Amino acid sequence: MTDIAPVITVSNLIKQFGRFAALRGVTAEFAPSRFYAILGDNGAGKTTLLRTLAGLNHPSSGQVTILGSNKFRNICREVGYMAHPALLYDEMSGIENLGYFARLYGIADGKRGADVIRAVGLDPELTRPVGQYSQGMRQRMSLARALLNDPRILLLDEPFSNVDLHSARDMVRLLAGLRDQGKTIFAVTHQASLLEGAADEFIWMEAGKIVARTAEFTEMPKESAR
Amino acid sequence: MSGTLGTSSPPLQTPRPEAAAEVPPSAASAPSGITRATLLKDLRLEWRSKDAINSMLFFSLLVVVVFSFSFDPSAEESRQIAGGLVWVAFLFAAVVALNQTWARELRNQVLDAYRVSPAPANSLFLAKVIGNFIFVAVLETLMTPLFIIFYRLRAIGPAWQLLLVAALGTWALVVNGTFFAAMSIRTRSREIMLPLLLFPISIPAILAMVQATAAILTGEYSARFWIVLLGTYDLVFTTGCLLLFETVLNAE
Numbered sequence: 001m002t003d004i005a006p007v008i009t010v011s012n013l014i015k016q017f018g019r020f021a022a023l024r025g026v027t028a029e030f031a032p033s034r035f036y037a038i039l040g041d042n043g044a045g046k047t048t049l050l051r052t053l054a055g056l057n058h059p060s061s062g063q064v065t066i067l068g069s070n071k072f073r074n075i076c077r078e079v080g081y082m083a084h085p086a087l088l089y090d091e092m093s094g095i096e097n098l099g100y101f102a103r104l105y106g107i108a109d110g111k112r113g114a115d116v117i118r119a120v121g122l123d124p125e126l127t128r129p130v131g132q133y134s135q136g137m138r139q140r141m142s143l144a145r146a147l148l149n150d151p152r153i154l155l156l157d158e159p160f161s162n163v164d165l166h167s168a169r170d171m172v173r174l175l176a177g178l179r180d181q182g183k184t185i186f187a188v189t190h191q192a193s194l195l196e197g198a199a200d201e202f203i204w205m206e207a208g209k210i211v212a213r214t215a216e217f218t219e220m221p222k223e224s225a226r
Numbered sequence: 227m228s229g230t231l232g233t234s235s236p237p238l239q240t241p242r243p244e245a246a247a248e249v250p251p252s253a254a255s256a257p258s259g260i261t262r263a264t265l266l267k268d269l270r271l272e273w274r275s276k277d278a279i280n281s282m283l284f285f286s287l288l289v290v291v292v293f294s295f296s297f298d299p300s301a302e303e304s305r306q307i308a309g310g311l312v313w314v315a316f317l318f319a320a321v322v323a324l325n326q327t328w329a330r331e332l333r334n335q336v337l338d339a340y341r342v343s344p345a346p347a348n349s350l351f352l353a354k355v356i357g358n359f360i361f362v363a364v365l366e367t368l369m370t371p372l373f374i375i376f377y378r379l380r381a382i383g384p385a386w387q388l389l390l391v392a393a394l395g396t397w398a399l400v401v402n403g404t405f406f407a408a409m410s411i412r413t414r415s416r417e418i419m420l421p422l423l424l425f426p427i428s429i430p431a432i433l434a435m436v437q438a439t440a441a442i443l444t445g446e447y448s449a450r451f452w453i454v455l456l457g458t459y460d461l462v463f464t465t466g467c468l469l470l471f472e473t474v475l476n477a478e
Contacts, residue, residue: 056338056342057478058476058478076343076344077344079342081338081339081342083338085334085335087334087335088336089267089271089330089333089336090334091270091274091275092271092274096270100263100264101339101343103259103260103263104260104263104339104340104343104344105343105344105345
């Protein structure tokens with residue numbers, strides 16, 4: 001860990017859904033301007049951790065501090081969240097969707113939506129409703145929505161799922177470029193090999209806990225593997 | 227640029243730092259601006275899908291036609307029962323729109339995108355209420371002439387008061403309906419839950435609507451008390467829903 005103040009601090013975070021504990025005491029610090037890949041089997045708690053960081057799940061106990069604040073509302077402008085579903089209206093085109101979300105963030109720049117759509121490799125002039133996009137295009141548009149408010153922290157849940165290899169590599173390059181611009185990126189993925197050479201750290205989760213953090217991508221470290 | 231994926235798609239470009247700097251870092255949209263944007267978005271979605279308005283119209287049309295064949299009331303009897311008939315038809319039809327209003331926010335979990343944004347919860351609520359008010363008002367505008375024809379209605383009391391009753395009554399239905407529809411969206415059988423929650427709490431409003439309508443149609447007594455009751459009901463429940471909606475929106 002560097003001496004730079006962490007952008008996110010998670011302390012003894014527990015999240016229970018009824019009697020099931022999805023997160024079981026996660027404690028970690030995350031430095032700014034780094035690209036974190038969050039890995040683990042299904043049910044390891046990756047998505048729950050991301051949703052808790054995004055303020056969508058309330059911790060059962062423990063604390064999450066983002067950019068020095070315990071209240072997500074205070075820093076929500078600095079966070080971009082991309083979920084596994086697209087978080088887009090199927091009946092509207094990409095630019096219409098982004099136009100609406102821009103209003104929610106008070107973004108007055110009318111070109112911003114078109115800029116981020118171009119940045120993810122799509123055409124802002126595309127009039128087709130999002131419901132008629134291919135899955136890969138939906139993923140890209142979803143990433144464009146997450147980038148809309150120019151966040152300092154990006155929380156991405158399965159950004160490369162159903163995206164062809166070439167496009168996924170393009171997305172990784174884009175994300176690495178954003179990291180180089182100073183953004184902190186968290187990407188939950190099952191396609192960790194895509195992030196080799198791009199991610200700064202691989203975080204392994206198992207049964208609701210962080211069990212290992214490695215600088216290089218390997219198989220799950222043996223000491224933590226069951 | 228075609229926008230299609232695959233090897234033909236152009237390489238992704240990272241956004242230029244200066245492009246990001248063009249965005250005002252914390253310029254907050256006024257809540258009224260967000261309400262308007264959300265309302266326009268909902269109207270656009272409804273215009274394209276016609277999910278709510280078609281279902282409501284079809285349902286109301288069925289009620290009018292079936293009841294007109296089931297009863298053969300005289301003009302005087304019609305004036306007595308029309309208030310109840312009209313409002314019950316509109317109430318049931320409104321439930322269709324109210325269920326749709328949140329269903330489209332659940333597809334692709336778009337509601338989460340709103341929840342992570344800085345937009346206030348009440349802006350979303352007000353936009354939904356106004357949107358539903360417009361949908362139900364359109365339904366009432368289209369169906370009222372049919373009710374008048376089928377039931378040979380003519381107001382003996384001051385007819386202009388019917389507009390007031392319709393506006394206050396519709397608001398009463400949609401403000402509670404939007405709130406309880408939001409409460410029930412995370413339940414497994416939300417289509418059943420909404421009427422179970424909405425109908426009992428709407429009884430005072432429905433009573434006031436029916437009595438006021440009957441008073442105006444028959445001219446036998448003043449509708450003033452019932453209109454004041456409706457206005458008070460609207461005020462109390464609108465305030466209550468606005469105070470509680472943020473909790474409902476962020477409930478897990």
